[in-house]
Amino acid sequence: MKKRSARRILAAAVAVGVGLALSACGSSGGAGGEVAGGDYSGPKVTINFWNGWTGGAAPVLVPRLVDKFNTEHKNIVVKDVPMEWADLAKKMPLAVKAGKGPDVAVAHGDDVATYAAQGLLLKSESIVKSLGYSADDFPEGLMKAGSYQDAQYGIPWSVTPLGLYVNKDVLKAASLDPETVPTDKASYMDALAKLKAAGVQGEWVDGYVFTGTFEFESLLWQFGGDLFDKNVSKATFNSDAGVQALTHMVDLVKQGYSPANVAQDGNINALIAGKTAFNWNGVWQTTNTAFDKLQWTATAVPQIGTEKAVWSSSTHWMFMNNKGQDKNKTAAAATFVKWMNDNSADWPQTGELPASNSVRDDPALVQKYPNLKPFLDELPYAHYETSAPGITNATATVTVAVNEALTGKKSPKEALDDAVAKANTLLKQNADTYGE
Template sequence: MNLTRRGLIGAGGVMLLAACSDGGPNEKVTGGGQNAAPAATEYTGPNVALAFWNGFTGGDGPFMKKLVDQFNTEHPNIKVSMNTYQWADYYQKVPAAVATGNGPDVGIMHVDHVATNAARGVILPLEDLSKALNLTADDFSPPVWNAGIYNNTRYAIPLDVHPLGFFYNKAVMEKAGLDPDKPPTNNDEYQAALEAMKGKGIQGDWVTPFEFTGSMQFQSLLWQFGGQLFDDGATKAMFAEQAGVQALTWMTDHVKNGYSPKNVAQDADIIALRNGKNAFNWNGIWTINTLKEDKNLQWGVSALPQIGTQKAAWAGSHNFVQFKQKTKDDNKLTAGKVFINWISQHSIEWARGGQVPARKEIRDSADFKALPEQSAIGTQIDYLHFLPPKPGIADVMATVVTSINEAVLGRKDPAKALSDGAAKADQLLEQNAKKYGS
């Protein structure tokens, strides 16, 4: 899973969703509705073939393929075939395929796409599966579990979470006289470390104006300062209020005070860390396996430092979904649920691919604790934040990215950039409410 490809998971494909609904934009799919089938923990029916689509085209793909192969070996009456696409292509192909009756049976969706696809009838409720397996928030984590609910109905079962972590170059820290085994944990320590590196001619923490990873850093800081992206109903933007200004000012001050260069290019921040040009980088858990490729690199990773008044971190999440069928097939639906449950229970192998398993029993296992980098980032599980389950929310988030870009590049001050972005976000939220009927 590389960084630039992950940059495609945002708004790509949303515009084609309208083609996937049998009804109009206000069509609702509720628990136990069309295509629903009783959930089961085992499948005893006739041989069935399942198409499983996802976007795991990077280094994580082989880990999922290994799990699928193992599942097929243990379930001779279920044959799962895995197809992978670039995420941007995936979010276009899936709705179109479902609309023509040629869609996959089971798939993966980022949590911020679940509500949109639920509203358009592309995916099916999974309430029966969670109830049959007696799954609750305690089996996962409340923020992770609740992220898969739209209109009081569950549409997704979480596979993993992929939060931001705090990566640091130990050799660069040592060069500045810092303890390489004690990364900063709060703002005072952070500022002191940046000053120490500046004194040695090192710009220690490069701020990027792009979604990866500037927007994710901003969101983490926003929540740490007690703010929110949107109000509770996701009807109004809140990111331009005081907490948002504090968060974005903290970032732009890096450039102003010489801790970061101006005009940092996409991915240049993590490249600089790998090349010994900077010491600190807020980046996703997927960076673990990237850094492990540098055999001579001395690096570490921890939970994000608490810059604001509370702990918080941005996170994404891959979720299992089932797709609407042209003709209902209870065997496929039941077998798909068995597959989802089995992969969830065996997700320690997925963790080795660079993820934090959503399932608590896997996170608490000795096998997961034996993965020190994933475990360090996983300690943030109970104070992770996700986008609200609102149809079209990925499109709205483009206004946040634009605001950060304008401020970090010095084109607007943080308050002005955020205010302008929030005004555009409010317009999009209103349009989406009419478009999706929510």
């Protein structure tokens, strides 16, 4: 997935007691006991930081953050090791078990539990406590996304909610008020009908993760459904809520509000080209330079269902359980994580929102990045990735269902039922693999 994240100035000297308790499943022999810290005052160490920011985020991550941290901390050198997210996931297990993995890394919310179940992570409750963090320091539910079997393994770093992007010139050309953006089903469908009458297909829906799956999941939650049951042992996205959500998307095609068979990224490209008015897309598009030539705005996704809800991804810091892990490096990594979270006010330049409430709630953030306001306003009702070992293989079936329904291969109900059956098989396999 496309990524972004970072923070602001609040350097606090906090005692860092780092508990190096080993993760539950198949420890690779990391060090045990407590690590005393403070603003790390031990011997000089070099810590390896693995992350997936290889593109536009890199110039923000390294010179503005990592290099600044290194300048301010004479006894810590952070070595930035960027790679593709998929490569990071492939390399991590063998590297950690061989004692050659990173000291600290960032992962998406739906990967943390998998790493924890593989024994690759150190439990971070004592780190969280010593840094002064609690669940209330981040958006509701986000801290839990970094947990596994009632233990904490991750500290939130960034969030990336979906929003509604609007080409104001297209609305004007169709004689719609560009300053009045639809907020609910009635106003949204009315706008689509008026756009259609003017010869414009107002929202292009696609059957890909970007962004069809994210739109479907937002609608699923809006209609009161969920992807899985509470224990993540059974897929539930073929509920009545799921059928309503996917039917809404399919009907956009059937009623001519969207073309059929939209290519991946075809919808955002159509918005930029002035061929459509609305696009459900992530906060990362606020950094899209192609928007510079447009009259555009972004707002919260409209409430199509019975309640407000929106999809959001997240990223989390993790402390790695390398074979023979140096406790000083882990303590230094904790200092780095706290500093990065405190200094993340300019991370929105990468298209991600800081997870830290204190940074995000500073009025200066919106003053500097006014396009972020609707995304910030959505966070109280955002839903984050499901946290469970191996979950990404099960959630991939959602995209298959969305694609099959939008391309007319199956009805919404049939597509969702078939996907749920496959997801349940995968969930059972995951339980067998990870001992759930």
